[in-house]
Amino acid sequence: xxxxxxxxxxxxxxxxxxxxxxxxxxxxxxxxxxxxxxxxxxxxxxxxxxxxxxxxxxxxxxxxxxxxxxxxxxxxxxxxxxxxxxxxxxxxxxxxxxxxxxxxxxxxxxxxxxxxxxxxxxxxxxxxxxxxxxxxxxxxxxxxxxxxxxxxxxxxxxxxxxxxxxxxxxxxxxxxxxxxxxxxxxxxxxxxxxxxxxxxxxxxxxxxxxxxxxxxxxxxxxxxxxxxxxxxxxxxxxxxxxxxxxxxxxxxxxxxxxxxxxxxxxxxxxxxxxxxxxxxxxxxxxxxxxxxxxxxxxxxxxxxxxxxxxxxxxxxxxxxxxxxxxxxxxxxxxxxxxxxxxxx
Ligand code: CP3
Numbered sequence: 001x002x003x004x005x006x007x008x009x010x011x012x013x014x015x016x017x018x019x020x021x022x023x024x025x026x027x028x029x030x031x032x033x034x035x036x037x038x039x040x041x042x043x044x045x046x047x048x049x050x051x052x053x054x055x056x057x058x059x060x061x062x063x064x065x066x067x068x069x070x071x072x073x074x075x076x077x078x079x080x081x082x083x084x085x086x087x088x089x090x091x092x093x094x095x096x097x098x099x100x101x102x103x104x105x106x107x108x109x110x111x112x113x114x115x116x117x118x119x120x121x122x123x124x125x126x127x128x129x130x131x132x133x134x135x136x137x138x139x140x141x142x143x144x145x146x147x148x149x150x151x152x153x154x155x156x157x158x159x160x161x162x163x164x165x166x167x168x169x170x171x172x173x174x175x176x177x178x179x180x181x182x183x184x185x186x187x188x189x190x191x192x193x194x195x196x197x198x199x200x201x202x203x204x205x206x207x208x209x210x211x212x213x214x215x216x217x218x219x220x221x222x223x224x225x226x227x228x229x230x231x232x233x234x235x236x237x238x239x240x241x242x243x244x245x246x247x248x249x250x251x252x253x254x255x256x257x258x259x260x261x262x263x264x265x266x267x268x269x270x271x272x273x274x275x276x277x278x279x280x281x282x283x284x285x286x287x288x289x290x291x292x293x294x295x296x297x298x299x300x301x302x303x304x305x306x307x308x309x310x311x312x313x314x315x316x317x318x319x320x321x322x323x324x325x326x327x328x329x330x331x332x333x334x335x336x337x338x339x340x341x342x343x344x
Pocket of ligand 1: 029074097
């Protein structure tokens with residue numbers, strides 16, 4: 001890795017080293033909030049777009065150009081590797097991932113294919129092209145964690161309460177572990193391929209893990225996510241994120257994260273106490289705050305920065321993804337405030 005890249009503020013913060021300023025990027029920084037995204041995507045279906053090298057490169061670069069964020073995140077989706085491996089699913093606009101035949105029995109689990117490198121060649125080609133274009137700006141690769149992927153597969157689509165997922169977990173533990181094990185293997189392969197192609201950090205999205213108690217998370221989920229994170233080379237920073245995970249922050253760190261992602265519900269100073277020493281934090285401006293008048297936004301950004309000082313390393317982000325109707329000019333100003341204020 002070139003020295004300028006290895007020394008980037010984002011990677012330094014992930015490694016809990018002093019950085020010249022607090023690095024910032026936004027989950028879902030590429031997407032419908034950007035007019036240039038809508039133009040470039042046109043009527044290309046989401047999963048099709050994720051397998052077109054030229055589009056992946058362009059859509060990944062757009063927020064880097066516009067905002068001057070300190071990291072790029074690969075334009076892809078958590079269900080992309082399952083789709084590429086041959087599982088029948090789609091991403092429906094305004095809904096999310098929808099699965100043709102839900103997975104609920106051990107026979108269903110057996111139909112989950114494994115992922116081979118050539119199936120995601122357009123993605124790894126895009127990673128290589130991006131690393132060349134990004135220079136000293138790090139590229140974050142990512143995958144969906146076994147619980148969050150399993151929820152889409154078991155429910156057949158997005159779910160508020162994850163009731164069927166929990167019913168399988170609690171009622172048929174062997175089938176649950178078989179399913180989570182397969183999904184861990186797919187996620188590990190997808191992350192390994194992105195890292196081999198040049199991604200310099202990874203994020204494991206367990207977006208819906210906050211639906212579980214700490215006890216159930218530790219028993220049914222943590223071992224599988226730990227396998228995924230453990231499969232990534234030690235020198236590649238690993239970020240582990242979920243929504244509503246205030247009660248799980250310590251366990252999500254123990255699963256093997258260098259950086260624990262925090263949503264907007266737990267202030268970062270309290271999150272640092274819960275996570276304990278030896279890990280950095282990422283977060284956690286409420287993504288809805290950007291709709292408030294600018295002085296309120298600026299004060300909230302400063303508050304996140306102040307509280308983030310309690311962590312051994314801080315990567316500024318939203319507490320969840322950018323809402324599609326967010327004004328990109330406000331996000332650009334947030335980046336500027338984070339950089340100016342944290343330079344001290
Ligand atoms: O962050 C980025 O800019 C990188 C791209 C990215 C996408 N999905 C692109 C996308 C990332 C990191 C994801 C991860 C993802 N996908 C997660 C974890 C992050 C989170 O939000 O918690 C989850 C749960 C999914 C599943 C998924 N895919 C959802 C819930 C949706 C939104 C459905 C909708 O239309 O509101 C998608 C589709 C999706 N993934 C879009 C994008 C840009 C929208 C596609 C469109 O333009 O229609």
